[in-house]
Amino acid sequence: xxxxxxxxxxxxxxxxxxxxxxxxxxxxxxxxxxxxxxxxxxxxxxxxxxxxxxxxxxxxxxxxxxxxxxxxxxxxxxxxxxxxxxxx
Numbered sequence: 001x002x003x004x005x006x007x008x009x010x011x012x013x014x015x016x017x018x019x020x021x022x023x024x025x026x027x028x029x030x031x032x033x034x035x036x037x038x039x040x041x042x043x044x045x046x047x048x049x050x051x052x053x054x055x056x057x058x059x060x061x062x063x064x065x066x067x068x069x070x071x072x073x074x075x076x077x078x079x080x081x082x083x084x085x086x087x088x
Contacts, residue, residue, distance in 0.1 A: 010035075020056040027058065031072045 014022065021042060028038050041061075045051060051060055062069045 018057070020058045024058040024061055027061075027072065027076075030076055 014025075017025070024042065025038050028041060033041070042057065045057060045060060045064065048060075048064065050064075
């Protein structure tokens with residue numbers, strides 16, 4: 001029963017996030033980040049000096065870490081092109 005409550009709490013938290021933060025979380029989740037690490041990454045990005053409040057967090061991540069972003073996009077695209085579902 002407690003696991004259901006925790007899941008509902010996580011769903012409610014996710015629904016309160018902005019669209020760009022949801023996009024960043026999904027991007028990191030697709031690259032095998034767990035929720036705790038994703039929370040640390042988003043907090044770190046928001047605490048950076050050059051981050052302006054209200055700025056698109058996904059674009060900021062892309063600008064701040066271009067090499068990681070490119071690597072992760074290549075991994076996603078490789079999976080998308082080579083997965084069983086994409087070949088049907």
